Amino acid sequence: MKRFDYIIVGAGSAGCVLANRLSEDGRYRVLLLETGGSDRSIFIQMPTALSIPMNTKKYAWQFETEPEPHLDGRRMHCPRGKVLGGSSSINGMVYVRGHAGDFDEWQQAGAEGWDYAHCLPYFKRAEQWAFGGDEYRGNEGPLGVNNGNQMQNPLYQAFVDAGVEAGYDATADYNGRQQEGFGPMHMTVKQGVRSSSANAYLRPAMARANLTVQTGALVHKVLLEGKRAVGVRFERAGKMEEVRADKEVILSAGPIGSPHLLQLSGIGNPDTLKQAGIGVLHPLPGVGENLQDHLEFYFQFRCQQPITLNGKLGLWDKFLIGSRWLLRKDGLGATNHFESCGFIRSKAGVPWPDLQYHFLPAAMRYDGREAFAGHGFQVHIGHNKPRSRGQVTVRSADPREAPAIRFNYLSHPDDVEGFRACVRLTREIIGQPALDAYRGEEIQPGASVQSDEQIDAFVRSAVESAYHPSCSCKMGTDALAVVDPQTRVHGLQGLRVVDSSIFPTIPNGNLNAPTLMVAERAADLILGKTPLAALPAEVGLAEYWQEKQRPRAPVRALA
Structure with a gap:
């Protein structure tokens, strides 16, 4: 032996x-x-x-x-x-x-x-x-840790700006002093x-x-x-x-x-x-x-400008991206495309963030398939402190x-409530002026999904594991x-x-x-x-966490 x-x-x-x-x-x-x-x-x-x-x-x-x-x-x-x-x-x-x-x-x-x-x-x-x-x-x-292509696609910064307009802070480094807020991923x-x-x-x-x-x-x-x-x-x-x-x-x-x-x-x-x-x-x-485990779903929108990754899914574009990466190890081949993000609290009384956003300048599934024809963008959102x-x-x-x-996903009522917040808070963020030039029709969940019962049914049918x-x-x-x-x-x-x-x-x-x-x-x-x-480094914890869900009123209220 x-x-x-x-x-x-x-x-x-x-x-x-x-x-x-x-x-x-x-x-x-x-x-x-x-x-x-x-x-x-x-x-x-x-x-x-x-x-x-x-x-x-x-x-x-x-x-x-x-x-x-x-x-x-x-x-x-x-x-x-x-x-x-x-x-x-x-x-x-x-x-x-x-x-x-x-x-x-x-x-x-x-x-x-x-x-x-x-x-x-x-x-x-x-x-x-x-x-x-x-x-x-x-x-x-x-x-090695970096920010990919430094948010060259304008949609990344537009998402961060929308988060700030919705009343949240910008955070330059969510792995540093302050996680809560919007910034580069x-x-x-x-x-x-x-x-x-x-x-x-x-x-x-x-x-x-x-x-x-x-x-x-x-x-x-x-x-x-x-x-x-x-x-x-x-x-x-x-x-x-x-x-x-x-x-x-x-x-x-x-x-x-x-x-x-x-x-x-x-x-x-x-x-x-x-x-x-x-x-x-x-x-x-x-x-x-x-x-x-963490669950998440994709909030998907059509994009009014042809600047998303949905325009790069053809065989020729993939060949060019792959060839450039093989030769130079840069370009779109050198990023996971999640280059901006957000961390927020689902409600007042939650001491630190329990919701996480990954922004993607494309509308597609984890298996790489297109979600729909044409240009789109999506934000992955999940309730990250489950009790199930x-x-x-x-x-x-x-x-x-x-x-x-x-996993017994969503077996605890707090987790169900957390996903209702995911839907309502995300709509408010995406509805801010910073995204007006890009935001088209809401594809998923869809504008008809409004009540608690409708949101719960959508979440049950659409959430995926975040792995x-x-x-x-x-x-x-x-x-x-x-x-x-x-x-x-x-x-x-x-x-x-x-x-x-x-x-x-x-x-x-x-x-x-x-x-x-x-x-x-x-x-x-x-x-x-x-x-x-x-x-014993200083930790950014919102002083107002017991009374408020975010520091400021949004520029544009949720319709």
């Missing part, structure tokens, strides 16, 4: 960070196992091609949920990366840390040491911000290429003699001796292999894969394991519970059988916590979970940035290093 000091399961956003940091000083033998294969594809590396790997079986687990009872029984698409870089190689590359309050919320939930002041230095350590470092931003890290792109966890962290480390990376490896279970994890069993090229960890096994298989693998290993809720025919080796009722909770549940002892996934599953192996100390604040699985030795599954609650934003931060900090904890000192 081959022996390593650390075995990492999953070469995704977190796993690549850990592989780099744990092998950095050369003292430890590190094995990184990944079921998928190489990320050397133009469709992964070219930012504008983001819809392709997400919808390709070669690069992503194409999971589907169980019928969601509050979404008209629909099964929701839940892709997860199956390639070096994991979901950072198939995602939309949007870089949002979340609000400072999200991480203070983690600490209040029992994740001691994971408040914003202790997380901020690890956000900074990870990133290389294109516009230089400051109190909030890092400029020496491996992860950031993306994980470096020199025109996707800055995935594989590109940023893994590839520079792969030449190290003490790091072994094995692709095509399907892990069947964690091997336990009593209450200690001693290795893993995996299948590769049709053969079963076992490897031993002299120090620790670390699961970084993601919010679906990590709880599923724990359950396959006999770790979880005893009733769940028995129903799947799996022996109970370590009862831990929270495994797979507390599952959370779901589960990931093993079905059988066969690791190839996908687990049952149920942010998380929280299914939550960190904390309560009865449903799976890992402690050191990321160690409760009640076991030599076993940790490090990925977005350990978030206690979901942040207000996309999840790649906080996942990388978690892995950066966890690496120090695993190595026994003193964590980086807290940075």
Whole structure:
């Protein structure tokens, strides 16, 4: 049996960070196992091609949920990366840390040491911000972060201006002091290429003699001796292999894969394991519970000027965009096209933003297909602090059988109310003078959707996952916590979970940035290093949050 000091399961956003940091000083033998294969594809590396790997079986687990009872029984698409870089190689590359309050919320939930002041230095350590470092931003890290094409399309700035006219603030850097407001959006792109966890962290480390990376490896279970994890069993090229960890096994298989693998290993809720025919080796009722995700829908409008990306969807235009990117790594091929955004609060009494906007100067679906003939634009909007909770549940002892996934979307009335606010507040923003020269007919939801009942019916039929599953192996100390604040699985030795599954609650934003931060900090904890000192930076929190939903009255009231 081959022996390593650390075995990492999953070469995704977190796993690549850990592989780099744990092998950095050369003292430890590190094995990184990944079921998928190489990320050397133009469709992964070219930012504008983001819809392709997400919808390709070669690069992503194409999971589907169980019928969601509050979404008209629909099964929701839940892709997860199956390639070096994991979901950072198939995602939309949007870089949002979340609000400072999200991480203070983690600490209040029992994740001691994971408040914003202790997380901020690890956000900074990870990133290389294109516009230089400051109190909030890092400029020496491996992860490239920029603003794509600097909002060259006039629709981007028009959306920001409309937000200000609607009574909200402008924010120059939502990852800095103040998240709330409208401004440029950031993306994980470096020199025109996707800055995935594989590109940023893994590839520079792969030449190290003490790091072994094995692709095509399907892990069947964690091997336990009593209450200690001693290795893993995996299948590769049709053969079963076992490897031993002299120090620790670390699961970084993601919010679906990590709880599923724990359950396959006999770790979880005893009733769940028995129903799947799996022996109970370590009862831990929270495994797979507390599952959370963001939902969103597209607010789509026709555009009165021929300046949108809908005019660039022909084969010749795609060829020109791709050719320019191959030769120069710039132009429309070098951006994810989400270059402006907004973060607002859904109502007075909400202390920090719970709604997020991604603006796109096109009207199209996530799979890249046109929404309608002609020019259009859309804004993705979602309620980002859901109270609905779901589960990931093993079905059988066969690791190839996908687990049952149920988010229970919109099962909490606060989430339903949040989406009503999404519809009404967005119409007010899009209706401001800044967009008068561009705004045409409202295609979706459509002007006839007005009452609570009509909005609720539209949302049930139209919302999609924002692809942010998380929280299914939550960190904390309560009865449903799976890992402690050191990321160690409760009640076991030599076993940790490090990925977005350990978030206690979901942040207000996309999840790649906080996942990388978690892995950066966890690496120090695993190595026994003193964590980086807290940075008590000032946080922009609206003084009026209890009384007002926004600071000023809109220029034009909602009709």
